[in-house]
Amino acid sequence: MAQKPSIPKGTRDFxxxxxxxxxxxxxxxxxxxxxxxxxxxxxxxxxxLSTLMGKYGEEGDKLLFKILNSGDFLKNASDExxxxxxxxxxxxxxxxxxxxxxxxxxxxxxxxxxxxxxQMPFKRFQIQPVWRADRPQKGRYREFYQCDADxxxxxxxxxxxxxxxxxxxxxxxLGIRILIKVNNRKILAGIAETIGESEKIVDxxxxxxKIDKIGIENVNSELxxxxxxxxxxxKLRPILEMQGSNDEKxxxxxxxxxxxxxxxxxxxxxxTVLDGFDRLGHExxxxxxxxxxxxxxxxxxxxxxxxxxxVEIGSITGGGxxxxxxxxxxxxxxxxxxxxxxxxxxxxxxxxLDLYPSSITExxxxxxxxxxxxxxxxxxxxxxxxxxAGISAxxxxxxxxxxxxxxxADSENIPYVGIVGETELNDGTIVVKNMIxxxxxxxxxxxxxxxxxx
Amino acid sequence: MAQKPSIPKGTRDFxxxxxxxxxxxxxxxxxxxxxxxxxxxxxxxxxxLSTLMGKYGEEGDKLLFKILNSGDFLKNASDExxxxxxxxxxxxxxxxxxxxxxxxxxxxxxxxxxxxxxQMPFKRFQIQPVWRADRPQKGRYREFYQCDADxxxxxxxxxxxxxxxxxxxxxxxLGIRILIKVNNRKILAGIAETIGESEKIVDxxxxxxKIDKIGIENVNSELxxxxxxxxxxxKLRPILEMQGSNDEKxxxxxxxxxxxxxxxxxxxxxxTVLDGFDRLGHExxxxxxxxxxxxxxxxxxxxxxxxxxxVEIGSITGGGxxxxxxxxxxxxxxxxxxxxxxxxxxxxxxxxLDLYPSSITExxxxxxxxxxxxxxxxxxxxxxxxxxAGISAxxxxxxxxxxxxxxxADSENIPYVGIVGETELNDGTIVVKNMIxxxxxxxxxxxxxxxxxx
Numbered sequence: 001m002a003q004k005p006s007i008p009k010g011t012r013d014f015x016x017x018x019x020x021x022x023x024x025x026x027x028x029x030x031x032x033x034x035x036x037x038x039x040x041x042x043x044x045x046x047x048x049l050s051t052l053m054g055k056y057g058e059e060g061d062k063l064l065f066k067i068l069n070s071g072d073f074l075k076n077a078s079d080e081x082x083x084x085x086x087x088x089x090x091x092x093x094x095x096x097x098x099x100x101x102x103x104x105x106x107x108x109x110x111x112x113x114x115x116x117x118x119q120m121p122f123k124r125f126q127i128q129p130v131w132r133a134d135r136p137q138k139g140r141y142r143e144f145y146q147c148d149a150d151x152x153x154x155x156x157x158x159x160x161x162x163x164x165x166x167x168x169x170x171x172x173x174l175g176i177r178i179l180i181k182v183n184n185r186k187i188l189a190g191i192a193e194t195i196g197e198s199e200k201i202v203d204x205x206x207x208x209x210k211i212d213k214i215g216i217e218n219v220n221s222e223l224x225x226x227x228x229x230x231x232x233x234x235k236l237r238p239i240l241e242m243q244g245s246n247d248e249k250x251x252x253x254x255x256x257x258x259x260x261x262x263x264x265x266x267x268x269x270x271x272t273v274l275d276g277f278d279r280l281g282h283e284x285x286x287x288x289x290x291x292x293x294x295x296x297x298x299x300x301x302x303x304x305x306x307x308x309x310x311v312e313i314g315s316i317t318g319g320g321x322x323x324x325x326x327x328x329x330x331x332x333x334x335x336x337x338x339x340x341x342x343x344x345x346x347x348x349x350x351x352x353l354d355l356y357p358s359s360i361t362e363x364x365x366x367x368x369x370x371x372x373x374x375x376x377x378x379x380x381x382x383x384x385x386x387x388x389a390g391i392s393a394x395x396x397x398x399x400x401x402x403x404x405x406x407x408x409a410d411s412e413n414i415p416y417v418g419i420v421g422e423t424e425l426n427d428g429t430i431v432v433k434n435m436i437x438x439x440x441x442x443x444x445x446x447x448x449x450x451x452x453x454x
Numbered sequence: 455m456a457q458k459p460s461i462p463k464g465t466r467d468f469x470x471x472x473x474x475x476x477x478x479x480x481x482x483x484x485x486x487x488x489x490x491x492x493x494x495x496x497x498x499x500x501x502x503l504s505t506l507m508g509k510y511g512e513e514g515d516k517l518l519f520k521i522l523n524s525g526d527f528l529k530n531a532s533d534e535x536x537x538x539x540x541x542x543x544x545x546x547x548x549x550x551x552x553x554x555x556x557x558x559x560x561x562x563x564x565x566x567x568x569x570x571x572x573q574m575p576f577k578r579f580q581i582q583p584v585w586r587a588d589r590p591q592k593g594r595y596r597e598f599y600q601c602d603a604d605x606x607x608x609x610x611x612x613x614x615x616x617x618x619x620x621x622x623x624x625x626x627x628l629g630i631r632i633l634i635k636v637n638n639r640k641i642l643a644g645i646a647e648t649i650g651e652s653e654k655i656v657d658x659x660x661x662x663x664k665i666d667k668i669g670i671e672n673v674n675s676e677l678x679x680x681x682x683x684x685x686x687x688x689k690l691r692p693i694l695e696m697q698g699s700n701d702e703k704x705x706x707x708x709x710x711x712x713x714x715x716x717x718x719x720x721x722x723x724x725x726t727v728l729d730g731f732d733r734l735g736h737e738x739x740x741x742x743x744x745x746x747x748x749x750x751x752x753x754x755x756x757x758x759x760x761x762x763x764x765v766e767i768g769s770i771t772g773g774g775x776x777x778x779x780x781x782x783x784x785x786x787x788x789x790x791x792x793x794x795x796x797x798x799x800x801x802x803x804x805x806x807l808d809l810y811p812s813s814i815t816e817x818x819x820x821x822x823x824x825x826x827x828x829x830x831x832x833x834x835x836x837x838x839x840x841x842x843a844g845i846s847a848x849x850x851x852x853x854x855x856x857x858x859x860x861x862x863a864d865s866e867n868i869p870y871v872g873i874v875g876e877t878e879l880n881d882g883t884i885v886v887k888n889m890i891x892x893x894x895x896x897x898x899x900x901x902x903x904x905x906x907x908x
Contacts, residue, residue: 005505005563005783008551011498013564015571016578019494035841037818037848040473044465044597045499045553045583046519051459065500068520068549070587074539082536085528094548095522097462099499109459110467117469119865121851124470129499133524143498156851158830165838279831280838329459364491376612377733384619384734387489394491397575397610411573 010134010142020360022347025174026127029147029341032170036162038125038149043106045129049098055105055328057297061088063133066095099131103148104325104338111152112329120153120334127343139313139348150338152325157269159337160302160321161276167306167317167339168282174346175355176308178316179285183292183303184270185320187253190263191239191290194256195232202296203228204236209291211240239290246274246288253290269301298322304339308349316345364392365452366416366432367409370399379420382430382445391452393418409435418448464588464596474814476801479628480581483601483795486624490616492579492603497560499583503552509559509782511751515542517586520549553585557602558779558792565606566783574607574788581797593767595798604792606779611723613791614756614775615730621760621771621793622736628800629809630762632770633739637746637757638724639774641707644717645693645744648710649686656750657682658690663745665694693744700728700742707744723755752776758793762803770799818846819906820870820886821863824853833874836884836899845906847872863889872902 007013014022033040046067053061074082076093100106103126111118127147136142149166151159164180171178192201203226207219219240223233242252250271257263270288277286284306292303294315301321308316319339326334350356366386368379379395386393396405409417419431430448433440443451461467468476487494500521507515528536530547554560557580565572581601590596603620605613618634625632646655657680661673673694677687696706704725711717724742731740738760746757748769755775762770773793780788804810820840822833833849840847850859863871873885884902887894897905 003784005567006502007498007505007563007567008500008502011500013498013568014496015568016493016495019496023494035818035844035846037821037846039470039817040477041470042468042473044461044467046462046465046585046597048460048462051461062524065524066522067553068522068545070516070519072539072541074536074541074544079537082528083533085526087526087528090528091522099521109461113459113461114467114469119862121862123848131500143500151851154851158824158834158849158851161834162849162851165834169841276831276834280834330457363493364489367491370612377730380612380615380619380730380734387623390489392489392491394577395612395616397605397608397612397616408573408575 008142010136010140012141012143016363017361021350021356022343024356024360025343025346025350026145026147028173029170029343030125030127032166032173033125033147033149035169036123036149036166038123041107041110041124041126042128043100043103043110043126045099045131046097047100047106047109049092049096051109052098052101052105056101060101064101065099065131065133066091067097067099068094069096100128101132102130103128103146103340104150107148107150107152108326108336109329111334112326112331115331121151121159122153123149123151125149139345141344145343147341147343148338150336152334152336155323155335157272157276157302160273160304161280163304163319163337163339164273164277164284164286165280165282167304168284170317170341171306172283174350176316176346176349176353177310178306179287179309181287181289181292181305181307182270182273183289184266184301185296185299185303186262186266186269186301187257187290188266188293188296190257190260190266191236191253193260194263195228195235197228197232200226200228200232202293205291205293205296207236208240209293211291216240242290246286249288249290250274266301273302294318295320300324302337311349311352313345313349315342316349317341361413363412363414364394365414366391366393366418366448367405367412367414368393368395368418368420369402369405370396371419371421372399375420375422375425378425379418382418382420382448385445386449386452389449389453391449462596464590464594466595466597470817471815475804475810476797478810478814479797479800479804480599480601482627483624483797484579484581486620486627487579487601487603489623490577490603490620492577495561495564495578495580496582497554497557497564497580499553499585500551501554501560501563503546503550505563506552506555506559510555514555517588518555519553519585519587520545521551521553522548523550554582555586556584557582557600557794558604561602561604561606562780562790563783565788566780566785569785575605575613576607577603577605579603593799593802599797601795601797602792604790606788606790609777609789611726611730611756614727614758615734617758617773617791617793618727618731618738618740619734619736621758622738624771624795625760626737628804630770630800630803630807631764632760633741633763635741635743635746635759635761636724636727637743638720638755639750639753639757640716640720640723640755641711641744642720642747642750644711644714644720645690647714647716649682649689651682651686654680654682654686656747659745659747659750661690662694663747665745670694696744700740703742703744704728720755727756748772749774754778756791765803765806767799767803769796770803771795815867817866817868818848819868820845820847820872820902821859821866821868822847822849822872822874823856823859824850825873825875826853829874829876829879832879833872836872836874836902839899840903840906843903843907845903 129145192198254267299320300323303320305315306317321337323335325336370376383393417433429442583599646652708721753774754777757774759769760771775791777789779790824830837847871887883896
């Protein structure tokens with residue numbers, strides 16, 4: 001009983017100051033989501049395991065938090081099954097529900113389940129926690145927030161342009177300088193096809209990604225180990241050595257991919273997206289980058305990633321196009337494209353660069369000191385009127401020593417203290433002390449309201 | 455695969471219109487929490503079972519959602535234990551974690567765990583979902599939000615007065631007329647003590663609660679069945695028949711309880727709270743009500759409940775004082791008092807009385823029709839500038855038929871449609887159609903911005 005309580009590893013408590021910072025980030029993202037016309041939805045934390053299982057690969061299934069059935073949770077399992085300890089099979093017998101792993105699968109489930117009520121194209125945003133039974137480490141948690149914006153039911157590339165614009169807007173509002181990278185799965189597929197190694201698309205992409213770190217000869221050795229032919233490795237060379245502006249890269253790729261229909265479609269898509277974004281006059285730098293391989297298993301067109309330029313931390317936002325978002329739930333033909341803001345990494349970046357406005361950690365505007373019953377009653381009347389005027393205010397609940405009450409005001413970062421002692425009670429005035437400058441003045445309530453509302 | 459997906463019973467998806475309404479409620483509550491100086495914290499959804507078990511009674515333990523351990527979840531259980539099927543014991547071997555059941559126990563855990571970082575008195579608010587494996591029914595869910603405000607580390611009754619003031623402010627902002635009931639456990643204990651039946655405090659309170667429904671003779675029969683002596687039942691009669699204003703009730707009770715120290719302390723506390731609230735000039739009616747028995751197992755002083763006056767739905771907010779909030783985690787001497795707003799019932803009341811401002815279901819201010827590549831590009835430039843000016847705007851992503859695009863604007867409740875066709879493209883103008891009045895006018899972008907920002 002007396003052991004100090006703790007929370008499960010990989011989870012976190014958020015203190016008032018941490019919440020003030022996180023709310024600043026979430027509110028900024030949410031404001032942009034709304035400005036762009038994405039609509040807020042929420043889905044339950046708890047989903048049926050039949051919705052979640054098989055959607056994140058075999059490894060993903062293991063990382064799902066499963067909820068023990070209520071009541072007699074062993075009733076579907078025989079003694080034999082229990083003592084055989086065939087875990088995956090038993091999991092299904094003991095658990096019907098699990099915690100959501102991301103916001104994309106629940107969104108696909110939502111779209112299918114409510115399809116008849118939804119107007120297409122449907123633009124939604126969702127800001128909720130997700131859970132993964134991953135090994136916790138620095139910057140990786142078992143419970144963390146995702147902030148997703150997706151459009152479903154439209155395959156126009158204008159959606160991709162809008163999402164890039166959204167990324168630019170959010171990070172510009174937050175004050176984080178970013179580099180956006182864009183790739184297209186069709187280009188990668190075209191490259192693999194052109195060198196005659198369609199099956200090896202992932203290995204090829206990984207190789208492209210490593211070229212800067214380990215050099216072309218080491219990359220080629222790795223490709224050989226992966227089973228690529230010498231012919232294919234030779235053909236790939238100009239792609240691995242490719243340099244230059246987005247236009248130069250696209251021209252070189254267009255030449256390389258001229259015989260691949262898929263590849264040329266990818267080039268056209270990427271040109272449209274990059275040109276469209278370019279013409280809107282945003283600040284963010286967008287770079288065509290063939291090494292961008294995130295979500296290669298499910299993205300079918302554009303792939304997007306954003307990194308902070310002033311902090312080494314990896315991707316802080318990512319997303320892409322998936323042509324068959326809802327196919328897994330039996331409704332095909334609905335294309336989706338979306339992005340996910342990584343709230344926790346953005347929080348780390350904001351903290352490192354100290355990008356928060358100082359106002360966010362302010363608690364109430366004024367604390368009234370408590371000198372005992374009659375003075376407190378008068379102060380509480382003032383506090384009530386201040387709050388009605390939209391000014392946050394509180395009274396110290398106990399008539400404690402002055403020093404204790406001032407320490408509270410200090411530690412809570414309260415900028416003003418109001419003092420109503422016997423004199424003020426008789427005068428109908430308030431002594432207002434500025435906690436930063438140390439100055440004080442005597443005001444009527446109306447003067448105090450005016451002071452805070454100009 | 456093709457079976458229509460669903461969500462676990464007792465859980466809910468929230469559509470954009472539902473979210474708009476829920477956010478209106480949450481934002482209103484949150485604004486008051488901040489005006490009053492409560493500070494936002496969050497705790498993880500997943501807590502250690504050692505934190506949760508035993509805090510909600512035996513029935514509560516059963517209603518906890520437990521999470522199956524990751525990896526080999528059977529490793530702590532022997533074959534014998536498995537085939538014996540001793541469920542509670544096995545639960546502990548299979549599960550270390552569970553979903554939080556309320557926000558009070560995690561708050562107590564938070565206070566103990568972070569005690570050295572917290573300035574007392576600590577006023578916190580918390581708005582998060584909780585989970586209970588209750589049988590779902592109308593208005594009762596397995597996943598639902600709680601909105602709690604608590605103060606810990608101060609036993610001043612000013613905190614109770616402030617909480618009543620907070621309740622009044624929130625419901626006045628929402629437009630819900632309420633009746634607040636106040637009781638005090640010490641008075642109930644005093645009554646039980648005075649009639650010589652201290653052990654029967656719960657039965658006595660339940661009896662008081664039934665008097666209006668079943669009449670005094672039936673209540674007395676029930677008390678007899680519960681084992682109260684005839685003498686006690688006779689003594690209780692004036693309390694059961696008590697009527698009148700708060701003052702009249704308090705006077706009658708003071709006379710009745712004059713020999714009970716605990717009872718008289720309760721009377722004094724209730725007088726202070728009712729008088730203090732009264733003098734602040736709030737609109738809400740506050741009634742002393744001895745039949746209020748919520749949380750009788752853990753509250754030690756004031757008990758508070760608010761009901762809507764215009765909808766029959768039961769309590770929409772409740773709370774009270776618990777003298778030993780953190781004792782269960784080994785830190786005694788910290789008194790707490792708090793209230794919890796029942797977001798789901800408030801939502802039902804708001805829906806029934808249709809109290810939402812119409813503006814909350816508006817999506818973007820203006821939708822630009824898409825007439826093809828060049829027009830769309832120009833529209834997207836306009837959209838970007840509108841958004842920079844804080845005006846929500848979007849473009850229909852596909853150059854679909856006009857009718858389809860207008861249907862979208864209609865169904866999404868978008869008040870204005872912007873049309874940039876060939877003429878407007880050449881003129882540098884926008885045809886702006888008011889979707890409610892049907893009128894249209896031709897404006898420059900600056901005129902459009904001015905229209906929306908006056």
